[in-house]
Amino acid sequence: MGNYSVFSLVKNAMTGHQGWQRAWRSPAPKPEYDVIIVGGGGHGLATAYYLAKEHGITNVAVIEKGWLGGGNVGRNTTIVRSNYMLPSNTRFYEWSMKLWEGLSQDLNYNVMFSSRGVVNLAHTPAQIDAFSRRGNSMRLQGVDAELLDRDQVARMVPGLDVSANARFPILGGLCQPRGGTARHDAVAWGYARGASDRGVDIIEQCETTGFLFDNTGRVTGVQTSRGEIRAKKVAVAVAGNTGAVMRTAGVETLPIESHVLQAFVSEPLKPLIDTVVTFGAGHLYISQSDKGGLVFGGDIDGYNSYAQRGNLPIIEHVAAEALAMFPNLSRLRLLRHWGGIMDMSMDGSPIITTGPLDGLYLNAGWCYGGFKATPASGWCFAWTIAKDEPHAFNADFTLERFHHGRVIDERGAGPTPRLH
Amino acid sequence: MRIPCPCCGERDLGEFTYGGDATISRPAMDETDLNLWNHFVYNRENPRGPHLEYWQHTGGCRAWFKLQRNVLTHEVGASELVGPWAAASPDDETTGQREIAE
Amino acid sequence: MSGYRLNSGGLVDRTKRLNFTFDGKSYSGFEGDTLASALLANGVSLFGRSFKYHRPRGVYSAGPEEPNALVTLRSGGRAEPNTKATVIELYEGLEAQSQNCWPSLEHDLLSINQLGGPMLVAGFYYKTFMGPTRKAWMFYEHFIRKAAGLGAAAKEADPDRYEKSNLFCDVLVVGAGPSGLAAALTAARSGARVVLADENPEAGGALLGESQDTIDGQPAQDWVAKTLAELTALPDVTFMPRTTVYGYYDHNILGAVERVADHLATPVNHQPRQKHWTIRCASVVIATGAIERPIVFDGNDTPGVMLADATRRFAQRQGVAVGRQAVVFTNNDSAYRAALDLKDAGVDIAAIVDPRNTIPDALTEAVQTRGIRLLSGHVVTGAKGGKRLKTVEVATFDAGSQSVGESKEWIAADTLAVSGGWTPTIHLASQAGDKPVFDDKIASFVPGKALQAWRAVGACNGDFGLADCLSAGSKAGAGAVEDAGFTSEATPTPDVAVPAHAGSGGSLYPIWEISRPSGPKGKKFVDLQHDVTAEDVRLAQREGFESVEHLKRYTTLGMAADQGKTSNVNGLALMAAALERSIPEVGTTRFRPPYTPVTLGALGGRETGHHLAPVRRTPMHDWHVKAGADMLTAGQWMRPQVYRKAGEDVFAAYVREAKAVREGVGMVDVSTLGKIAVQGPDAQNFLNLVYSNGFKTLAVGKARYGLMLREDGFVYDDGTTWRLGETEYLMTTTTANAAGVLAHLEFLLATVWPELRVQVTSVTEQWAGVAVAGPKSRATLESVIKDLDLSNEGVPFMGVQPGTLDGIPVLVARLSFSGEMAFEVYTGANYGAALWDKLMAAGEAFGLVPYGTEALGTLRIEKGHVAGPELDGRTTAKDLGLGGMASRKKHYIGRPLMEREALNEDNRLGLVGVISSNGKPLRAGSHLVAGQTAEQPGKSLGHVSSTTYSPAIDKFVALAMLEGGLEPNENRELFAADPLRGGHDPVQVVHPCFFDKDGSRMHV
Amino acid sequence: MSNLVYALEDAAQPGVYGAAGTEGPGVTISEHRPESMLQLGAWPDTQASFEALLASTLNLSVPSRPGLASVSSEGSLLVIAPGRYLLVSDKPGITQQLSGQIDADQGVVTDLSHARAGIRMTGRNAADVLRKGFAIDLDIRKFPVHSVAQTTFHHIGLTLHRTDETTFELFIFRGFALSFWEALTDAALEYGYQVAGAGQ
């Protein structure tokens, strides 16, 4: 496939860039694989990559119903952080953070991971207390976290309205300096290239429509729009489509609802906001892409949806909150907005597990936080598939936890997916 | 979206609070089988298509009602009041109301 | 001709001269000009620099599709980057600046990026900048970000207003060109409520640029005026000029922005700058027209190269010649009209270049009469000139073999007018429709199946003939009103006459890119704004980015501020060619709102800043403010935190206030507590089902503390409920959960127990509440409440009685959150201020002090009462030491799942008290650890949830949640670790009630 | 000072504000202070008798469905949900009278007299001002005189009663009243508004 470097770039420039190869191969599906991964999003591709790299399992197919990376990995607001409070989450997301920090080099693909810092603004003393609890929890687990006062926030995020008479005055914030953003599409492409290089077949435009079983009820493959494909193990990582795909395997219900989350980008601008900032008195986060667009995210629309588009109330709300934070933004223009389908779990935390059927493995429940999880999710899922048991990092992310009451409820919102 | 409140007629999405899947049945108060309770609290069909769901007109008359909505197209069908007044809102009244508020 | 302004023609008002500046230089134009036309009239050809290579760019179009001529309009807080010069209406004093260039537009240093051109191909970022260290990207990114972006945002706040409003109608017609006008007219005549919106300042669409067409025998522009006059005379028709319908949302809700004052220097008389309209309608007619398409060739971005129809529009609308000598390059008939009209207006047409061999007679004749050179069977292979076009390279073309000949000719020209056909403006239709459908005839996409109630007509639907547009418009108007429940009469189709040389864009020979058989391979731009070249498209294909969505993301084609209005179809065609597939097989990328970018100001409207969220005030709010209280937000409410006296800090103030309560009497505004009237014959039964503790035995005139669980068995909320009558209860909830609890109760009554005769109503706003606490509280109240016996017999602990306080009707409840003898006094909210005043006055004799939420917290922490920080949604009754309140004798919400094993394990975090062992303050959010030093704290064993200095025991104390709870930990020495703020202090674990454990103080 | 302090007492300062047009202010706004506001609730099986009682006590015919109001000299009866009514009345003693007449088996009376602030807005631009906040079609043919809606404006819940073509009465949750007033008057700036003294 050829190594990527400034030298290869110069060399190719001299020959009119005729020499570049496909970033990933596009083979026809084989009749059988050791492992089939359903879902060519970030998690599916990362799983394939780590199966090959860490476990030497290369007879693997990733099956994607559309174009690779067209799901949530290609439509998220790219925030990477590990500032979680509950130990199960902190542990897992911090492992992800560590993988991010070496990912471009590991993949030989620049995923533009940018540690520009993530700041959560606090507006009340109670919020400072809650952030302190979280920040201290992180620090005690070896994760970086800093509590900022108002002046530090003002220095870090110029333009922010830090005045005392703001509707929700800013008292300070919790900052994770190592947090930041990454170039979302590049993550999918980099993992695809890395997996493909190691022998994984990436099969696009191939939708699973059902599962194959042997007479013991064990899953033995998938039915797809391009025919049946057999496998020793089938892993599902289809994010917002988990409910629909699992139903074709006979799993009628799961602790998941699919909801729409929108994202927004402005026209390109010269550097304006150099960190990732979240508004603490509502639901808004802003960062600026390397291309110059301000990237905004808000709350989910709040109702079940499989449509990759949302509606005006959230759009208007996001604009209003952005302007409350930065009163100099009102003449800037929204360029585009879109939606993605989130697999909102009942406690807001993910599921990476063997089962729920024999021969099947499930990776789901990422809510709006799964982009940052991509490396660790792939890494842990690959481990779980290869070893038929979870790694310590994902041991708590079971399906049974809901019924046992071992929920991992970061927000304390209870079993109401739209509140997580 | 415009949501048809069986009591007030069609109103904007922003006036309502979503209440989730309305096909789940709650076990009887004296039910002791935890599986049933767990199922009720945590498990959802989450279909990709027609969905019967609860909504509350929180920014209006506060009625809880069931709405048939397609979660793929967002198309809405009929809505139906739940609770003690369910029977008292016959269809013709609902239609009469909609003419007014549309 | 003076400068480039034609001697006559155009819709500008030549008597109204307007002065303006561009890059600090002064110019003038006329009313009716756009910034683009006015600059062109002044001979300006260089407008900006491109995104990546910083190449010089001029005006490319005359409308919202403009990819090149982006400027920063106005200055200071009104600075508006990336504004299209082609849609800026000129006003007196306008200021504009070029962008993305340094030090100046003429001499831009970053144009050296062009030298790196061979390396800066699509996707080059992904292949490099990865070393030498892991953090290398952070170094490169800094410079890359600076080079990227276009204009710069204002630094100051915008002084202008933005508003939002709602509009309801039967039919919305988008676009007031001939199709839209015809649709609106038919619809309006049926009596329906019709809204007609157009992004331009006046109606007419393409007809504004037509001086020769006639409709029903009158000039087309007169027909426009007459039609508009009929429409606006109807009471149910609203014509909205300068209004862009940008987005089509579910259930026929459309978003539109009216630019109320953008054409003025500043808004006047309380006008908003822009108004956002949310339009709800039964049916929509989409009549948004079509946008002309370029052809891709070497140097096609040179200033002076522009869309053919744009050259004509500048002449017809503003009387501006875009150059002195033009070459026209077209693959279809429509651009002949541009050539001829320009010629008639006095521009020299050096040649018309057309790859087709046969050209309709009417056109050839018209060309010949005017003595224009027609090069049929030719193509333009290159354009040259740096900052202004100088020459155009033309070669022969063989349509059969689709090959470009070797022979070339260079033609001098300062303008190259290009037409590669027309692309219907299908944005809105695609937002609310199925995949667009490829129409071979026009070699472009037309709207797919409607997924909502809309009809697309006219050029937007691929109909380019005026007569077709009018009849289709009228038909769609009729269909739309029928959808809305009206009957419509057929409108006669008007008689249309267009000049013989008015050709249709539907006659095209599809050609997308011109490649020289040999010779230089210069840059051929597909996406002008993002500098995406034809080679980039092919590179993407070679690297496997074949899906159009991959192509877009890998090359950024169509992702610029113009969203590919002039480039997408060409890009798809080039990808199709590279893949040897058809264009429909390749498909389009997904259309998304907005159609053209929308200001955040318009989307936010007035609901930002101070109006972001409503403020909720208690009846005593003004008093607190006047008393100098520090007001804090608590959800939507504002609450006094402390009433600081001169020289006091928050600490001193709350300590003083809390002490005063313990030693004398204090009072606090508790009006924010959620209050719910629970009424009806089954009210008691209902309460017994929703609370985990029993309510069956609560007597009239008594209150009881209740605990509410969620269905999953965790604690939801708590509060006291008062039985006011046989069937009347007043439930109180925490301030934070008031709305949630009400909805929860309503849900249960609607879905679980519809048979219960219970009504719940929020009465939070009905009651003002004051808690009067402290050993002297009884005496204080006794001095003003004369009709009530406040003794233990009259109002026993947890008793509730009505009374009168100096003429004000009150409810007095003997409840205590502070652990002192205390009363809550409730009255109607409009009496709240008076009640407070009277209590303050009565208290004077007893040394009463008002206290805020901080002292309230101190008092409850001293007593070990849990509140928000402990009720965090993850705790069970048992965790909070309230296990006794979870009845074993009855069924209630949350009981079954509360019994699950994991909710009952011994090592769960349980409520404890901690006392600072070294006399240092404890901080909420610290964690409890066993490690002796900050360097080796060990793992978290729990966290400190609520802290205070306790004046009662003169210690820093806190409530905490600790692994295992109190029993195994009592008296253990732990450390409160606060690495965030640098603390690691010894604490002792104790019972969470620090003071008066037996509660004797409440019962004196 | 009276013991009663209304929510908008300080905010509603008489005067003329906002855009000055030739026709004068587009709307007039005032605080409206009815003596009592009562929520009346029937049970499903007592609705008929409950309504009969209301009709005779209030001397009006109870509208047939939610969304309508009926007005008499005793007050305005707004039907806000099936079996739920809001009575706005200036008649002294009406609360005691109705509470005495309605027992729990018949239905419930909830006193909301202090829970809502009242605003009256009238004038040629009244609907123009209101539609900036209400996503409700206020066209007189769709929302005729004596139509009632419970809806939201600026995230604040309220009840709206159209009393004539250009006059609206608004009943707002008291705690939000000042915020609402600020939002409403801000919306009215474009047309100019006059604040009149408070009245019943």
Ligand SMILES: Cc1cc2nc3c(=O)[nH]c(=O)nc-3n(C[C@H](O)[C@H](O)[C@H](O)COP(=O)(O)OP(=O)(O)OC[C@H]3O[C@@H](n4cnc5c(N)ncnc54)[C@H](O)[C@@H]3O)c2cc1C
């Ligand atoms: C608007 C938005 C903003 C977000 N912001 C952030 C953020 O800032 N930070 C963060 O950490 N997370 C964020 N997220 C969440 C994150 O994007 C997701 O959690 C994560 O991408 C999900 O994992 P994935 O990449 O594997 O999913 P996807 O990319 O959705 O992959 C699933 C794939 O499965 C495919 N598939 C589905 N059904 C089938 C089938 N039957 N057969 C074959 N293939 C199938 C889909 O086509 C899809 O490609 C955001 C999400 C959205 C939508």
Ligand SMILES: NC(=O)c1ccc[n+]([C@@H]2O[C@H](COP(=O)([O-])OP(=O)(O)OC[C@H]3O[C@@H](n4cnc5c(N)ncnc54)[C@H](O)[C@@H]3O)[C@@H](O)[C@H]2O)c1
């Ligand atoms: N000769 C040709 O090949 C050719 C090609 C295309 C069009 N035309 C001519 O153009 C005319 C087409 O008529 P038509 O009415 O279909 O289109 P039009 O272009 O005349 O009018 C469309 C109008 O809609 C406006 N618009 C577009 N999107 C909008 C939005 N989202 N919100 C608000 N306004 C929006 C445009 O600015 C324009 O004013 C006919 O006269 C036709 O002959 C000719």
Ligand SMILES: Cc1cc2nc3c(=O)[nH]c(=O)nc-3n(C[C@H](O)[C@H](O)[C@H](O)COP(=O)(O)O)c2cc1C
């Ligand atoms: C971080 C980020 C930045 C984006 N920046 C742009 C942009 O500058 N221009 C643009 O047109 N789209 C941008 N998009 C949006 C994409 O064009 C696209 O809308 C999104 O990936 C969803 O895909 P879809 O619209 O095809 O469904 C961006 C998306 C993301 C996630």
Ligand SMILES: [Zn+2]
């Ligand atoms: Zn309703």
